[in-house]
Amino acid sequence: xxxxxxxxDAQLEAAELREYLGxxxxxxxxxxxxxxxxxxxxxxxxEGRLYRTSDAYLYNLTAFAMTATKLPYLRDLTxxxxxxxxxxxxxxxxxxxxxxxxxxxxxxxxxxxDNPSTRYLRWRLERRGLEANVHDLDAGAPPxxxxxxxxxxxxxxxxxxxxxxxxxxxxxxxxxxxLLEPExxxxxxxxxxxxxxxxxxxxxRGLVRYRRYHRRSHLVAYGTEPAVGIESLRSRIALWAGSRxxxx
Numbered sequence: 001x002x003x004x005x006x007x008x009d010a011q012l013e014a015a016e017l018r019e020y021l022g023x024x025x026x027x028x029x030x031x032x033x034x035x036x037x038x039x040x041x042x043x044x045x046x047e048g049r050l051y052r053t054s055d056a057y058l059y060n061l062t063a064f065a066m067t068a069t070k071l072p073y074l075r076d077l078t079x080x081x082x083x084x085x086x087x088x089x090x091x092x093x094x095x096x097x098x099x100x101x102x103x104x105x106x107x108x109x110x111x112x113x114d115n116p117s118t119r120y121l122r123w124r125l126e127r128r129g130l131e132a133n134v135h136d137l138d139a140g141a142p143p144x145x146x147x148x149x150x151x152x153x154x155x156x157x158x159x160x161x162x163x164x165x166x167x168x169x170x171x172x173x174x175x176x177x178x179l180l181e182p183e184x185x186x187x188x189x190x191x192x193x194x195x196x197x198x199x200x201x202x203x204x205r206g207l208v209r210y211r212r213y214h215r216r217s218h219l220v221a222y223g224t225e226p227a228v229g230i231e232s233l234r235s236r237i238a239l240w241a242g243s244r245x246x247x248x
Contacts, residue, residue, distance in 0.1 A: 004104050004105075006071060006074050006075065006100060007104070008100065010065075010066040010068070013096060014030065014062065017030070017058060017059070017120075020120055020123055020124075021058070026059075029059040030059045030063055033056075033059045034060070036056045036059065037050075037056050037057070037189060038187060038188070039056075040056045041188075041189065047157075047189065050189075051113055051157070053115065053116070054115065054116065057093065057094075057115075057117050058116055058117060058120055061093045061094045061096065061117060062094065062096075064153070065094070065096035069214065070152050072211070072213045073150075073152050073176075073213070073219055074097060074100065074101070076176070076209055076211065076219060076221070077148065077176055078104075079209070080148060080174060080176065080208060080209060081147050081148045081174070083104055083105035083106055084105055084106065085106055085148065086106075086107045086109075086146045086148075087101060087106050087107065087109070087146060087147065087148050087149070087150065088108075088109050088110075088111060088142060088146040088148070088149040088150070088168075088171050088172055089101075089108055089109070089110045089150060089151075090149050090150065090154070090167070090168055090171070091111070091112055092110040092111060092112045092117075092118070092121065092134075093112060093117045093118075093121075094117045094118075094121050094124070095117075095124060095125075097150075099121075099124060099125070099130070103128075103130070108132055109132055109134075109135065109142065109143070110132060110133065110134045111134075111137055111142040112134075112137060113138055114136045114138060118136075121134060122134055141167065141171075142171055143171070144171050146171050146172035146173070147173055147174065148172050148173065148174040148176055148221075149169075149174075149175055149176070150175075150176040150177065151168065151177050152177070152178055153180070154177075155177055156179075156180050156190045156191055156193055157189055157190065157191070158191070159191070161194065162194075162197075162198075165177070165198065165201065169205075169224040170224075173223065173224060174208055174221055174222065175224060176209075176220070176221040177198075177219075178213070178218060178219045178220075179193050179195045179199075179217070179219075180218075181195065183216060198220070199218065201222075202220045202221075202222035203222075205223050205224060205225060206225065207221075208221040209221040
């Protein structure tokens with residue numbers, strides 16, 4: 001399979017946010033994107049409410065998209081599903097990953113809580129002349145039948161990671177997520193994950209791909225039906241091989 005080039009454009013990320021916010025744009029907030037979320041959480045007092053109301057995430061997610069941290073995840077996605085495939089960007093935020101994939105020829109839909117980030121995403125779609133559904137998770141589950149559902153740097157924020165994976169599995173034939181190991185001094189918005197249990201879940205359902213990136217990020221893709229026989233054996237071998245062949 002020919003892997004298409006991924007059109008990351010850090011300058012466009014910043015320019016669109018500046019244009020969207022207009023006179024209220026504050027470049028200093030983009031530069032201190034990590035610190036301001038903690039301050040906003042103290043003011044809001046509740047994580048669930050923060051994710052539904054946060055303006056700081058506009059800056060945080062923009063800055064993070066500009067770092068190209070998720071580039072290896074996107075490259076792996078393109079090795080699993082070819083352009084034209086139907087994808088669900090679950091926990092999409094401002095939608096930077098899905099927008100790139102739309103422009104590469106994928107059929108992408110987005111899912112998240114209705115919040116400032118998804119309202120910005122709708123504006124970005126219109127600005128770029130793109131069409132895609134943006135599903136409000138408070139209004140119900142997204143559609144099913146996707147080729148692949150992915151969530152990058154999302155699962156560490158949820159209170160029940162296994163239930164989160166179950167929602168992804170209901171939506172698509174393949175699930176692709178990354179699992180972050182805890183790091184000293186990181187944001188309190190990151191919850192420790194049962195990584196071993198999740199990798200076992202992936203193995204039992206038929207591992208498609210496994211890599212470790214940035215030293216602590218386990219990227220795993222797996223099917224949503226139980227693996228049996230030779231497929232189960234292949235999953236175990238793939239998990240072992242991936243653990244011994246870390247990425248960047």
